[in-house]
Amino acid sequence: MAKRKTNQTNNKNKPIRRTITKKPSTLRKTQVGILEPQKKRQLISVLKIRNSFFAFLAIAGFSFGIYNFYPHISIQETTLLQSNDPFYYPFVINNTGNIKVKNFVLSLNLDEVRLQNGTLYKDVLVSNSFEVIPQIRSKGSHPINLINRVVYFPPGQIKTAKIFINYKYSIPILGIQFSDSTKFVLFKDSFNAYKWKEYQY
Numbered sequence: 750m751a752k753r754k755t756n757q758t759n760n761k762n763k764p765i766r767r768t769i770t771k772k773p774s775t776l777r778k779t780q781v782g783i784l785e786p787q788k789k790r791q792l793i794s795v796l797k798i799r800n801s802f803f804a805f806l807a808i809a810g811f812s813f814g815i816y817n818f819y820p821h822i823s824i825q826e827t828t829l830l831q832s833n834d835p836f837y838y839p840f841v842i843n844n845t846g847n848i849k850v851k852n853f854v855l856s857l858n859l860d861e862v863r864l865q866n867g868t869l870y871k872d873v874l875v876s877n878s879f880e881v882i883p884q885i886r887s888k889g890s891h892p893i894n895l896i897n898r899v900v901y902f903p904p905g906q907i908k909t910a911k912i913f914i915n916y917k918y919s920i921p922i923l924g925i926q927f928s929d930s931t932k933f934v935l936f937k938d939s940f941n942a943y944k945w946k947e948y949q950y
Contacts, residue, residue: 820920821846822885824893824931826945833904835935835943836895840914844885853882853891853918859899860911860932874900885918910935911948 823843831837844850857880859873876898885891893914912935917928932948 818848818920818922819846820844820848820850820918820927822850822916822918822927822929824914824916826933826947827892829943832942834896835907835910835945836899838892838894838896839945840893840933842882842885842891842893842916844887844889847887848920848922849884849886849889850918851884851921853885854916855880855882855893856915857895857898858913858915860913862902862910863908864902864906865908866906870900907935907943908937 821844823845824840825843826839827841829835829837829839842853842855857875857878859875860871862870862873864870875895878898880893882891895912912933913930914933915928915930917926919926933945934948935943935945938944
């Protein structure tokens with residue numbers, strides 16, 4: 750019995766060694782702390798790539814929307830159906846966009862007409878100067894006729910002329926109204942044939 754007590758006493762005096770085992774979560778935290786700068790650089794690179802990708806998509810979407818839903822209207826001169834009458838269907842409205850336009854309002858102002866003998870007429874009267882076209886379909890066109898709308902001039906007597914064309918229209922999607930204007934100059938070419946040309950401001 751005495752021996753047992755001695756062994757118990759000796760065991761009490763011996764220092765107790767405890768093995769501390771790091772938990773997996775502690776190890777992971779330590780590793781993350783070591784790799785944190787590298788991960789930050791990787792994360793920044795990924796974010797830059799992602800932001801660039803989204804910016805590209807936004808620009809592409811905006812460009813696609815403008816191309817498909819923005820109206821493309823122009824007024825151009827045409828080959829005269831009657832070579833000696835420059836006011837017989839001289840212009841055409843072209844809608845090259847992908848959507849139709851509606852309520853197209855045309856306003857004409859014949860600024861001046863100069864005859865072959867030098868006579869100059871300013872602010873020539875244009876009857877029915879306003880014309881309303883209900884709609885112009887996509888990829889469609891509409892002719893502009895000035896015959897019977899301009900004061901009569903003898904055939905072949907006109908030397909030069911200037912005309913202003915103001916117009917406005919709307920698109921059916923948003924109902925936004927657009928407006929623009931253009932100017933054309935009439936002259937005779939080397940073959941003594943009438944030609945209209947858009948005036949460059």
